[in-house]
Amino acid sequence: MTTKQIAPALRTVAIAAIALTLSGCATFSKDGGLDAVSSMTTERIGQDIRLQRPASSDATAQPELAELLKQPLSADGAVRVALLNNQGLRASLLELGVAEADLVQAGRMANPSFSFGRMSGGGETEIERSVMFDLVGLLTIPLRRDIESRRFEGAKLVAATDAVRLAANTRKAWFNAVAAAQSAKYAEQVREAAQASAELATRMAKVGNLSALDQAREQAFSAEATAQLARARHNATAAREQLTRLLGVWGTNAAFQLPDRLPELPGAPREPANIESLAMQQRLDVQLAKLNAHATARALGLTKATRFVNVLDAGYVNSSKSGSPRENGYEIELALPLFDWGGARTAKAEALYMQAVQRTADTAITARSQVREAYSAYRTSYDVARHYRDEIVPLRKKISEETLLRYNGMLMSVFELLADARAQINGVNAAIEAQRDYWIADTDLQAAINGSGGSTLSLAGAAAPEAAAEH
Secondary structure: OOHHHHHHHHHHHHHHHHHHHHHOOOOOOOOOOHHHHHHHHHHHHOOOOOOOOHHHOOOOOHHHHHHHHOOOOOHHHHHHHHHHHOHHHHHHHHHHHHHHHHHHHHOOOOOOEEEEEEEEEOOEEEEEEEEEEEHHHHHOHHHHHHHHHHHHHHHHHHHHHHHHHHHHHHHHHHHHHHHHHHHHHHHHHHHHHHHHHHHHHHHHHHOOOOOHHHHHHHHHHHHHHHHHHHHHHHHHHHHHHHHHHHHOOOHHHHHOOOOOOOOOOOOOOOOOOOHHHHHHHHOHHHHHHHHHHHHHHHHHHHHHHOOOOOOEEEEEEEEEEOOOOOEEEEEEEEOOOOOOOOHHHHHHHHHHHHHHHHHHHHHHHHHHHHHHHHHHHHHHHHHHHHHHHHHHHHHHHHHHHHHHHHHHOOOOOHHHHHHHHHHHHHHHHHHHHHHHHHHHHHHHHHHHHHOOOOOOOOOOOOOOHHHHHOO
16 A cells, blocks of 8 residues: 555544544533532432532522521521531542543543654664554444433432431431430429429428438439430530531521420321332432442443453554665554463453442342332331320329329328429420430431331330339
């Protein structure tokens, strides 16, 4: 083939390669995948998410954040603050940019390589120049783009999972913080009652109307009530700080206010209906497992496509010698599969695919089990909380009223009256815990259906309130 015949052919190949490359080039999207993530979170928790760019300095989020924090923070308000302000969520959302950059990179052809050689001797100089292109990389651009596109979709699912998980954790932390503050207030009432009882016992012992044993019992109970109050206050502080960390606030913003009481129970519990099938449709971890299996299958196709030939370079070469006309031509570099026929790489890819399939099945089975467990905890906690509200607390109140009537009629001692007051407060504390457990179980159920979590609630029996007043 002459030089005149080679040059047009090379030009044709170069033009075709450039056209194919430009047609497959990927560009960065305007939202970086955040709109899709925000849509998924809105469907599941009713709130969108935003990622503030460095140039904005969070200016757009500050007015909304200040408005939320200047009034007592509700559970939904706490979730909103966390979605706007949690730094860990922001770091997770920035992973979208990494995945999209890989997608764009996969749609671009590798840079050509240029080589230059010069040899001289015997009064002659020879110069060789070549430009090489990666043809295998060019031909596999569509397949590589498809694989990276699936990985980008997976990054969106991971980011949405993190946002939904943060919302659930924030909501549970809010319920814990409000309940702990309520319990601390009741623990303070217990201590006040115990101190009054101990002081009265001391006065009665001085005039000989109370034995030393009864006086010691009252003083011991007062000391225990003081210790219980200290623990309750610490638990309230710890629960509040956990919520503060999830909200991502500090400084003056950490002085947010919480309501005095937990929300009331709903009129009736929700029915199980088709929660398993709904979980299969909504669970983000199930969707991610399916996507990973498809991506692995596509990667297997790429491995098989490049099993025998994974290095194929072609390019333009010219050579010039002293006193001779320039010589033009082309060069092809091909890796010969003499020692490695690609069987090991293909076997590895197939094993990875089967591994992804089995993990998808395991994820689906786990999700079904978790949603059933979460509903059991939800329904049990609702029934227990309603039992405390409708049965135990009214009975305690009635007992307290009858005790007060007997005390006024001088049919009961003051110590029996104080013991009954302590028992009533302990019963109310148990009711607070039952109410808190219901709302946490409700959050866990939502996470089991829409997110990627199961029930974290362990229902333990409360100590009998009479034990505290047994003396």
